[in-house]
Amino acid sequence: MKEEFKVISKLIDEKSRVLDVGCGDGILMEYLSKNKVVDVRGLEISKEKVKKCLSNGLAVVEGNAEYDLKQFPDLSFDYVILSQTLQAFMSPENVIKDLLRVGKKVIVTIPNFGHWKIRVDLLFKGEMPITKNLPYEWYNTPNLHMCTIQDFYNFCNNKGINIFKTISLNGQKTSKITPSNLKYKNLISELGIFLLEK
Amino acid sequence: MxxxxxxxxxxxxxxxxxxxxxxxxxxxxxxETYGNLNEKKDNAILIFHALTGDQFASGVNPVTNKEGWWNYAVGPGKAFDTEKFFVICANVIGGCMGSYGPGTVDPKTNKPIGTNFPVITINDMVNAQYNLLDHFKIEKLFAVAGGSMGGMQVLQFVSNFPNKAKVALPIACTASHSAQNIAFNELGRQAIMSDINWKDGLYDGETSNPDKGLAVARMAAHITYLSKKGLQEKFGRNLQERSDLKFGFDADFQIESYLRYQGSVFVDRFDANSYLYITRAMDYFDLTKQYGGNLSKAFKESKTKFFIISFTSDWLYPTPENKDIVIALNAIGADVGFVEIKTDKGHDSFLLDVPDFLSTIKNYLSTTYLNVNERRI
Incomplete structure (x- = not known):
């Protein structure tokens, strides 16, 4: 999903230090390195993906964000990115807490479980929805904690986390999410991109 | 000789x-060197050997006529590609392949120095090898690399000379030798020193050598280089050229025969006193202590890119010890990559044909060479 990377890249200032948590193959890291003057690091759980990243010369450390974020000192990065991974953690709440500790700003993107197609699927088929962004069956999905844009918005408010910017992504289209259009955007967005600060 | x-x-x-x-x-x-130093002198890699290695990392060792110890990794088109890089490898001081060591003959007495040789450390080894940069007029190495004790030398080198290597590859090593590793080394030393031919280290090296002690030391150490699973799969309870147990103490099992063979070929190429001195240097290695208990401080001045590798089945220098180095580097925002390679080959994995390991290094080095030399950074 290139569009998501473009949005993330725009949120990041030049000459900043960036940590991509769950960096996968390092596509976003490479995109950022090519398009910005940034110092970018990665943390990834899959050995295969870490090897791929290192083969491409990326500074990626094998590790599990639920345990291995601890090694990064407080506010040691200008931005910490968590792209479409939050739902896969055992404890998303603790991970978010750690992200906000390590990064001055945190960018979280979530596949939106509130999208109308998902709602329609569940309503009419009565089955767990399978979509482009969420291609798994209920019995083999790594996504333990699905949420909607509204859910995450509420979570941040309840936990006193500052939301600087919220962006909706629907196909190639991006738009701002504001408190007044939140209900509607929660219906039409495939992806929600949040810029957060403690 | x-x-x-x-x-x-x-x-x-x-x-x-x-x-x-x-x-x-x-x-x-x-x-010894492999490949060619380019005009800009920016393609040199200094490789540090492990306990029983020497300068002959690749090709054929002219003294033993055996393959170089890192033949899988060093050579044309290999992980340390000698078509691209100029690889330098030195025999550590204390060693027995031509560098100053206990086997060096003292011109005054015409006998080997033996245990009159001073106790040396990893720090001393690295400081001696630093002279090679002057010798080749290399301002800055592209990389320093090594596994096991070679990895310890990598760590010490970067902390001693923070801006003399662009890339550091410590493999299957530790920043602080563990009690378990000191214990295994002590076992080996005791085996040597218990050999009647050791003579307080003053054997003449020609007519008498503590070969039995050195062979036992090697046998014990060899077990620690392999994994339980690897041993089980390779040998199991297979019998050595016999169909039944012989009810004696001959080598009934293949594993016994294998270890005996490893011990016997080792004594032909290695000096027992060198084994004592080098294991001692490893035991004394504690980079964390050198920096007042804070390993991060060892790398504070350095802009070196680190790539740390460990192996799943290595119980001698296990992943957590390698990860401690990663953690210390992350604590100061250093540029660090880390991967644990999945293999059943134990600590020896770094010396063997482990394709994942070798290809990742090869790609990392070639990409990083382009990144640091041709682009900015």
């Missing part, structure tokens, strides 16, 4: 102050 004439070496003239307090000067450091 006339093949020793084929060994290249430099004589280090200026005095080197050792950690033990003694000073050495005018001593030989034997080395």
């Amino acid at each position: 006339s093949n020793f004439d084929k060994i290249k070496s430099i004589t280090i003239k200026q005095p080197l102050k050792l950690d033990c307090g003694k000073e050495i000067s005018n001593f030989p450091l034997a080395y």
Whole structure:
């Protein structure tokens, strides 16, 4: 999903230090390195993906964000990115807490479980929805904690986390999410991109 | 031993102050090189060998006529691609392949120095090898690399000379030798020192050698280089050229025969006193303590890119010890990559044909060479 990377890249200032948590193959890291003057690091759980990243010369450390974020000192990065991974953690709440500790700003993107197609699927088929962004069956999905844009918005408010910017992504289209259009955007967005600060 | 004439070496003239307090000067450091140093002199890689290695990382060792110890990794088109890079490898001081060590003959007595040789450390080894940069007029190495004790030398090198290597590859090593590893080394040393031919380290090296002790030391150490699963799969309870147990103490099992063989070939190429000195240097290695208990401080001045590798089945230098180095580097925002390679081959994995390991290094080095030399950074 290139569009998501473009949005993330725009949120990041030049000459900043960036940590991509769950960096996968390092596509976003490479995109950022090519398009910005940034110092970018990665943390990834899959050995295969870490090897791929290192083969491409990326500074990626094998590790599990639920345990291995601890090694990064407080506010040691200008931005910490968590792209479409939050739902896969055992404890998303603790991970978010750690992200906000390590990064001055945190960018979280979530596949939106509130999208109308998902709602329609569940309503009419009565089955767990399978979509482009969420291609798994209920019995083999790594996504333990699905949420909607509204859910995450509420979570941040309840936990006193500052939301600087919220962006909706629907196909190639991006738009701002504001408190007044939140209900509607929660219906039409495939992806929600949040810029957060403690 | 006339093949020793084929060994290249430099004589280090200026005095080197050792950690033990003694000073050495005018001593030989034997080395070998592979590939060519380019005009810009920006493609040099200094490789550090492990406990029983030497300068002959690749090709054929002219003294033993055996393959170089890192033949899988060093050579044309290999992980350390000698078509691209200029690889330098030196025999550590304390070693027995031409560098200054306990086997060096003292011209005054015409006998090997033996245990009159000073106790050396990883720090001393690295400081001696630093002279190779001057010898080749290399301002900055592209990389320093090594596994096991070689990895410890990598860590020490970067902390001693923070801006003399662009890339550091410590593999299957530790920043602080563990009690378990000291224990295994002590077992080996006791085996040597219990051999009647050791003679307090003053054996003449010609007519008598503590071969039995050294062979037992090697057998014990060899077990620690392999994994339980690897041993089980390779040998299991297979019998050695017999169909039944013989009810005696001959080598009934293949594993026994294998270890005996490993011990016997080792004594042909290695000096028992060198084994004592080098294992001692490993035991004394504690980079964390050198920096007042804070390993991060060892790398604070450095802009070196680190790539740390461990192996799943390595129980001698297990992943958590390698990860401690990663953690120390992350604590100061250093540029660090880390992967644990999945393999059943134990600590020895770094010396063996482990394709994942070798290809990742190869790709990392070639990409990083382009990144640091041709682009900005």
